[in-house]
Amino acid sequence: MPERDAIVVGAGFTGLAAAVELADAGLDVLLLEARDRAGGKVESEFLPDGTRIDTGGQFFCRDMPQLMALIGEQGRAPVMTFSDGETVFRPPVSARQGYERWSEVDALRDRMIATDPDDPELAQLTVSDWVARQDVPADVARSFLRLVKGLWCRSPDEIAFTYLASNDRRITNTHSEMEMFLPGTMHAVVEELAAKLGDRLKLNAAVTRVDHSAGGVEVSTGGERFAAARLILAVPPVMIRRIAFAPVLPARLRRALAAWEAGCAIKVLVSYEKPFWRGLGLSGTVMWQEPQGLYACDASRGDHAGLVVFIGGPLARQWHGRPREELAGFIRSLLVDALGAEGGAFRDIRIRDWVDDPWSGGAYSDVIVDLEARDAEDILNEGLSPVHFASSELSPSYPGYVEGAIVAGRLAAGRVLRALRPAGA
Ligand SMILES: Cc1cc2nc3c(=O)[nH]c(=O)nc-3n(C[C@H](O)[C@H](O)[C@H](O)COP(=O)(O)OP(=O)(O)OC[C@H]3O[C@@H](n4cnc5c(N)ncnc54)[C@H](O)[C@@H]3O)c2cc1C
Structure with a gap:
């Protein structure tokens, strides 16, 4: 018999939200975190x-x-x-020119969001390929690419267009x-969540290996091993790639994990x-x-x-x-x-x-660079029972944000609860 109901790996907002949800539902949960602090990309x-x-x-x-x-x-x-007050543009442009360019970039963003996710013509394009096909002035195209670099933090020559469109569709704020x-800092919110978990949160516990079977999981952190009925891996896709799985993950999951940078x-x-x-x-x-x-x-x-x-x-x-x-x-x-x-x-x-951060891999989030991997998020969200994958990247709303991490963590907790307490059981 597994010694616990669930183990959650990674005490960022995703893992904290998942672990608190499971603990509040009365499950015996352990949260393992590699660093000497909770928060992940919030510190x-x-x-x-x-x-x-x-x-x-x-x-x-x-x-x-x-x-x-x-x-x-x-x-x-x-x-x-x-x-309040004026925005400074560099190189300088007037406030009116700056506003007009911004509106045109926004319109291009809307055009991207409105594309058909199933259009086979778009499936093979990077973001730069797509922008090159748009009939917009050169400085608008350049500003759009600049925005992508600043917000998604990789070159638009690498990012898969359908991924970016899907990601941006889920960032729905009007403010x-x-x-x-x-x-008092966002990190203080983390600390309060972590305090709720008490000794159910274990720091300095980097997970290196996961043994999994239909009956449960065994998780190794260098010296120690922990067993549970269910596992939530609440770490970004690039960091999951560094964990050894026995048996090895099926090819479709390995491909889905390899799609991100x-x-x-x-x-x-x-x-x-x-x-x-x-x-x-x-x-x-x-x-x-x-x-x-x-x-x-x-x-x-x-x-x-x-x-x-x-x-x-x-x-x-x-x-x-x-x-x-x-x-x-x-x-x-x-x-x-x-x-x-x-x-x-x-x-x-x-x-x-944050570039090449040892436990986050980078920031603000991982992005999909494999043009063939259009179903990577679906495959990861499906998981491989009893292993569930969760991180802000995989959220149906606000992926790449703290909000997305909380949503992803709570959804993963819901999957675990449904598996351990099926309706009517
Ligand atoms: C500089 C910066 C600015 C940002 N600005 C904003 C902002 O203003 N607003 C906003 O909403 N979002 C912002 N973000 C993004 C936001 O912080 C993240 O989307 C969110 O915190 C991700 O949470 P997560 O739990 O999914 O992942 P992470 O925070 O990456 O958490 C994963 C956790 O897993 C741990 N871990 C990794 N591997 C292992 C392992 N093998 N064993 C055990 N533990 C492991 C890591 O140490 C980490 O604690 C920013 C991020 C950065 C870095």
């Missing part, structure tokens, strides 16, 4: 002045119901991201996804004495057309003034591993160019390089 750091900042997932909006409810249950009050954030992202948090850009009539948002994959916004709250700069896609890959001082100098020159001399007068700069 935080303290600045010397005691301010706590999110170095991973941070922003959300009112269109994300599961996360909003969770934040409400925890009694947390979000702050609105400051957005900006950067609408708000938590002054991790995004490349670096998050930079720059602190100032005061949010000087507001006095200049600026929102703090900077959109770079060149270099591609760069975006900045105001993340000030209370008495902390700061900007977040995101570096995504090939540019993040290019900066990965280079000396921090060089990257800090690059950011400084960009912010001086965009916001004036004060942009270079940092009080503090924190650089969190």
